[in-house]
Amino acid sequence: MxxxxxxxxxxxxxxxxxxxxxxxxxxxxxxxxxxxxxxxxxxxxxxxxxxxxxxxxxxxxxxxxxxxxxxxxxxxxxxxxxxxxxxxxxxxxxxxxxxxxxxxxxxxxxxxxxxxxxxxxxxxxxxxxxxxxxxxxxxxxxxxxxxxxxxxxxxxxxxxxxxxxxxxxKESRQAYRNALIDHFKPQIHEFCSDCQNRLEKNPLRILDCKKDRDHQLMKSAPAIIDYLxxxxxxxxxxxxxxxxxxxxxxxxxxxxxxxxxxxxxxxxxxxxxxxxxxxxxxxxxxxxxxxxxxxxxxxxxxxxxxxxxxxxxxxxxxxEMIELPLNEGIDCFFVSLGDEAKDYTVRLVHTLRQAGYSAERDYLDRKVKAQFKAADRLQAKYVAILGEDELKRNIINVKNMATGDQKELALDSFVEQFKRL
CATH class of the missing domain: 3.30.930.10 (Bira Bifunctional Protein; Domain 2)
Structure with missing residues (x-):
């Protein structure tokens, strides 16, 4: 089904x-x-x-x-x-x-x-x-x-x-209502059943009819502005x-x-x-x-x-072919190399999000090249690269995707340094 x-x-x-x-x-x-x-x-x-x-x-x-x-x-x-x-x-x-x-x-x-x-x-x-x-x-x-x-x-x-x-x-509407009834009544049989039902109940609705909008009486109907x-x-x-x-x-x-x-x-x-x-x-x-x-x-x-x-x-x-200035993209995507680095990015992503930044990491165990492609698709402003060597040195490489500039940031103060970027 x-x-x-x-x-x-x-x-x-x-x-x-x-x-x-x-x-x-x-x-x-x-x-x-x-x-x-x-x-x-x-x-x-x-x-x-x-x-x-x-x-x-x-x-x-x-x-x-x-x-x-x-x-x-x-x-x-x-x-x-x-x-x-x-x-x-x-x-x-x-x-x-x-x-x-x-x-x-x-x-x-x-x-x-x-x-x-x-x-x-x-x-x-x-x-x-x-x-x-x-x-x-x-x-x-x-x-x-x-x-x-x-x-x-x-x-x-x-x-x-x-x-x-x-x-x-109320007074003006009543005067106009009476004028509309007098105007439409002689030929109301030429209008749709809805208009016929509305003649006595609410003749203003006749003017709103889509079926009979081209009828000659519609074009010559009195204007309410004349009854104000x-x-x-x-x-x-x-x-x-x-x-x-x-x-x-x-x-x-x-x-x-x-x-x-x-x-x-x-x-x-x-x-x-x-x-x-x-x-x-x-x-x-x-x-x-x-x-x-x-x-x-x-x-x-x-x-x-x-x-x-x-x-x-x-x-x-x-x-009008207007494109809204949507705030698309994310602040940082984490690329990891090796199991230990991959596990460490779980905490880093969470910490960066808690600081008010949008962040993402790889969840499909993709190769490094595929992770960078994922970052491009998400329009990441920065990519943070962490491997086994960086872990040993207690640093992480952060690349500005707009300029290509890359910096080493200390892992134990990563969020504070990322804010300054």
Whole structure:
């Protein structure tokens, strides 16, 4: 029986995982600068959490969730996105009572969606996301967008585009909702069954439909920006003003609604314009969700966040042919000649590792030439050569592989002398 990884999943093996580690380290450093603290939530949650937050008319809930009954008969769902679990934890752990406000959190965790696998998209994928809870200041909307842009730019991506829109407050959304129903209703029978079901429940989702995106009514649909009340309009203008001050170019797209029901006011996507990246150019998406905390059972607290896929980020780096500056290679490889020297290197390798250096030795009883080849493959900066003669003289020869220089170091003070190298 040929057992393989499930469809839509992947093994991240040595040679690839180093890129992940580099990006993860960059994310953690960036979040420290922006003062976002890491949160880790369970991989599975009660299904009701996603029904109430993401929305029962969304593709995620209707088609993509991994949902099952546990042995106690409870409906459980593998986490399809990170905002709802983060907000649930925010409420359950009473973070709204923290003295430091707003509460700024980030996560870097696997998500699960049953969708058609394609380049850069998997059924198990890793999302980096941030959530800022407790502030209704437009400046934090700009901060969240700038954090995502900083990550992409720090990694070398250049062909980026920020697209934003406003979904307005509850009053503005209701006015827009009514306008969309009036617009689509006469010809809704020409749309897919999903759109027909969404007409009365959530007509904004129709604008997000991929099947009917070329329908003439899609192109002539009213824009939500025309239905914003004065307060929502001013908020959106302030967000744009802050982004301009941060030198982040933006495009306003009146049809950008995002795929989740909890968004209010600012909605945004960061896209790749790189040639060959693919038809779906979205790298990152997010927005404000001022009613979500209350919807899940918490107090009336505003929030904003984004999420991006690490897999999509890696695909964008590949499209722009960007090589990450990975710290590959090891500090020292020990080449030994003779049984006594081979045994002695066991202790030397351990001692050097304890001092904070990466070190390796031969474990296959190879000839000297083969050991040097192994050192080359591991990109060793130094090779330490120990034979029976060196043992008798209490020294070890250390070769700098970049320059070819070779020095004799005393065995009883090897680590201290190696540090000076």
């Amino acid at each position: 040929n057992i393989k990884a499930p469809r839509g999943t992947q093994d991240i093996v040595p040679g690839q995982v180093e890129k992940w580690q580099f990006i993860e380290e960059k994310i953690r450093d960036l979040c420290r600068m922006y003062q976002y603290k890491e949160i880790r939530t369970p991989i599975f949650e009660q299904t009701e959490l996603f029904l109430r937050s993401v929305g029962d008319t969304t593709d995620i809930v209707q088609k993509e969730m991994y949902t099952f009954a546990d042995r106690g008969g409870r409906s459980i769902t593998l986490r399809p996105e990170g905002t709802a679990p983060t907000v649930r934890s925010f409420i359950e752990n009473k973070m709204y009572a923290n003295i430091n406000q707003p509460v700024k959190l980030y996560y870097l965790e696997p998500m699960f969606r049953y969708e058609r696998p394609q380049a850069g998209r998997y059924r198990q994928f890793v999302q980096f996301g941030v959530e800022a809870l407790g502030s209704a200041d437009p400046a934090i909307d700009a901060e969240v967008i700038s954090l995502a842009m900083s990550l992409y730019k720090d990694l070398g991506l250049k062909k980026l585009k920020v697209v934003i829109n406003s979904l307005g407050d 009340n004065e307060e929502s309009r001013k908020y959106f203008e302030k967000v744009q003003q802050h982004l301009q001050a941060l030198n982040i170019p933006i495009e306003v797209d009146p049809n950008l609604v995002r795929g989740l029901d909890y968004y209010t006011h600012t909605a945004f996507e960061i896209m790749s314009d790189a040639e060959g990246f693919g038809a779906n150019s979205t790298l990152c998406g997010g927005g404000r969700y001022n009613g979500l905390v209350e919807e899940i059972g918490g107090p009336e607290i505003p929030g904003i966040g984004f999420a991006l896929s690490i897999e999509r980020l890696l695909a964008a780096l590949e499209a």
